[in-house]
Amino acid sequence: MALPVGQQAKYWGVATAVFLAALWFLGDVILPFVLGGAIAYCLDPIADRLERAGCSRVAAVAIITLVAVLIFVLLILLVIPTLVQQTASLIDTAPELFDRLRKWLIERFPQLLDDESVAYQQLQAIGETIQSKGGELVNGLVSSALGLINILVLLVIVPVVAVYMLLDWDNMTARVDDMLPRDHIETIRALARDIDATLASFIRGQGTVCLVLGTYYAVALMIAGLNFGLIVGFIAGLITFIPYVGALVGGVLAVGLALFQFWGSVEVVDGESVSYATNWLRIGIVAGIFGLGQFLEGNILTPKLVGSSVGLHPVWLLFALSVFGSLFGFVGMLVAVPIAAMIGVVARWGVGQYKASLLYRGQSEGD
Known part of the structure; x- marks a missing residue:
């Protein structure tokens, strides 16, 4: 005989x-x-496919580990140093970018932006703030995230935990069952299958989309000759899991940098003014890259x-990230998507139970 509903609710x-x-x-203790x-x-799933191809679980995990190590070494040698360098350069260039924006606004709206106006002072302060705060951000990342303990966590503990959990994944799921x-x-198995389908579709599928689009944006922007193309592609790919936000933020950032880089200017060279024409073709190429990326996505x-059946609405996703991020910090943001998916599946199941109950159908229809 099952326990009363009230007692079960208490335990859960x-x-x-x-x-x-x-x-x-x-918090941070469970992060790795x-x-x-x-x-x-x-x-x-990759390990399961290798097992179906004839490999043992140990051999499958060993193959996955070797490939992951190779990819990580290539990233360390080829991508990450350039990414860090471009990030630092972008932070240093931001005040100059805002200074050119300020000059453009002064040329177009001189009556609004004189030396004594609030808007003029605010634009000037924004550039100085970005440079100072950006430097503090880089210093904070270097002193904290790149500290010895965090390096050990990211480079040693996380891979070891992942390998052991991957090796015993089937046993762990069997024990939980x-x-x-x-x-x-x-009922729990049915809910678990729905949750797994949602997580597989969103995390694995959307993670692949983010990786593909981030790589495409970074490579295409660098080929187009845009400065900081790698960091723009990294940012756009990283937040692509939020529909339209990744392309919007990355597109605005890329087009803004393209305008800053390819817009015509006048410089004094050897005492003479030299005028440079605006390269509209380059600016259009940068905008077209993001247009094509949106089409592909x-x-x-x-x-x-x-x-199309993931079941995670963008608003619900943003709400979950905000709530769990504010309550539990970085760890909360990591578990926000899985928990949001679980809550969504359980909520849909609850709605189905409600519609099948007398509370929804009424006594006459129930009879």
């Missing part, structure tokens, strides 16, 4: 409270395990890799 409420308390108090678990979850309450096992990448 306590379990939920314990889980949230663990996130609150442990969260990252390791996420990596293992994303790589488990064995611990499920028998009275509700089929909306018509090819997202339908093929993510699908």
Whole structure:
């Protein structure tokens, strides 16, 4: 005989409270395990395919690890140094960019932007603030995220946790399944399958979309000759999982930098004024790169890799990221998407149960 509903609700409420308390108090301690678990979850289908191809689980994990190490070494040698350099250069260039914007506004709206106006002073202060805060941000990242302890966490603990969890993934899922309450096992399994489908579609699929688009933007912008093309592509690809936001932010940043770089100017060379024409073709190419990226994302990448039945509305996703990020910090942002997916699946199941109940259908229809 099953436990009363009230008593079951009490137990599940306590379990939920314990889980949230663990996130609150442990915080950074569980960060490597969260990252390791996420990596293992994303790589488990690859390991399963290698097993079906005839490899043992150990051999499959070894192959995945060797490929991951090779990719990581290539990133360290080829991409990351350039990314850091362009980020620092962009921060240093930001005041000059705002200074040119200020001069352009003064030329177009002289009555609004004189030396004593508030808008003039604000634009000048924005450039100085970005440079000072940007320097503080870089220094903070170097002193904290690149500290010895965090380096060990990122380079040693996370990969080790991911390898062990990937190696024992099937055993862990079997043990969790064995611990499920028998009275509700089929319902929980059905919910778990829906959650797994949602997470697989969103995290694995959208992660691949972000990687493909970020690589495309970075390579295309660098070929187009845009300064800081790598960092713009990295930013655009990183936030592509939020529909339209990645392309909007990356497009505005790229076009703004293109205007700054290719807009005509007048310089004094050897005592004579030299005028440079605006390169509209380069500016149009940069804008076209993001237009093509949006076409590829909306018509090819997202339908093929993510699908249309993910069930995570952009507003719900932003809300989950904001709430969990503010409550639990960086760890909360990492678990926001999985928990949002779980809540969404459970909510849809609850709506289905409600519509099948007498509370929704009424006594007469129930009879």
